[in-house]
Amino acid sequence: MEQTYYEKKEAGEAAVDLIHNKMVIGLGTGSTVYHTINKLGEKMKDEKLDVTCVSTSSNTTEFAKQLGIKLVALNDVQDIDLTIDGADEIDGDFRAIKGGGGALLFEKIVASSSRKVAIIVDSTKYVDTIGAYPLPVEVLPFGYKYVFERMVREGFQPNLRKMGNDPFITDSGNFILDINVSNIIDKVDTINLEKYINNIPGVIENGLFTNIVDVIYIGKKDGVEVKNREKGD
Template sequence: MMDTKQLKISTFNDALNQIEDGMVVGIGSGSTIELLVPKLAEKMNHEQIEITGVCTSNKTAYIAKELGVRVVDVNDVSKIDIAIDGADEVDNHLNLIKGGGGALFREKVIDAMAETFIVLIDESKCVDYLGQTFKLPVEVDKFNWLLVSKKIAAYDNLKVKRRMVDDVPFITDNGNYILDVALHSGIDPYEMHEFLIHLVGVLETGYFIDVTDQVIIGTQNGVRILNKSNDVL
């Protein structure tokens, strides 16, 4: 029986096979992508190809540069050919919750720019509704974070907590706070995102809706590949 790490790694080949010489590649964040980047560097060396990486977090950029991947700022490219990232949850329509690592704003920018957006997960990330197993991250300005959290809580009697790490408020790469919102099955992701994004002080939400082109799932019975055209888990 494969563990979670092995399940993640099992998804890599199907993603890497879609990367070609000269592509601009959006490189995501989190544990799955940190395992993927060395494999990407191996592919570049083995096949003698060059790619340009645009990274969603400072940590990923550092790892990629150390392995010889050319990394540029998102403002230095006009398009991204393919973006690869993990997810915290994937629902039956390939919608996602992302942002467990706090990089949701940068992830959303890069994933939206990509002509093809691929998500790599293990089977434990498949859910019946968004919020079933993971809280929704919301990136907010430090200035009025408490006021924003109270407005979110009042939406549907929701529990909202400012993310803390070692008793210190977590700070995103953009210098903001993250509010983690516990959701329930009755909340519509489209309506909730619209409510949140129009609150003054909210920069972005961890909802990634209608942006995923392909989900590659590592399961105990092999790899499953789901495309937008046949988007039922």
């Protein structure tokens, strides 16, 4: 646990070096991004850095505001220079599964609006092939049982995410189904799988991030490894 915390902190803080004056930054959600936001707050004070940030969740917004980080809505910026976010899993093909914190919809919109996307993870999250972690799928509460039963029929073994006895509610007011893709992730094209899931009526978005990530910061016990995606991949 202590080692994982150290690796998250190292990766999260290292990615702040990508941030420069006058940039528009997308801030992701989760325990690793917490370290990025904290370090950014320090850098803004120490270097008189002027950056504008777009948040992907209410938790990120609250923490960033505590540090005096300037936040704007996505609709108020033309585009985003850089987004820094975590992942539940990411592999060497720069495919990621995100949404363990429930912010996958806003995270994907912000990442897709960005010129560059950096993913920060500890060493346990960098895997040979994604799929061991359940894939979050955000669904409308209206008719979510249809989506659930459809997922059952197609072998995805869905689970309705809950908080206590009630369904977990995303910031956009939706439910999340966590599904199993471990048996098919290497048998199908990930882009087609992403589209297939999203085409089910009632599905808002899923946590597959394909052809979005540009650089990965991996915290390790001996430092941070940086992997850059080659152009054309």
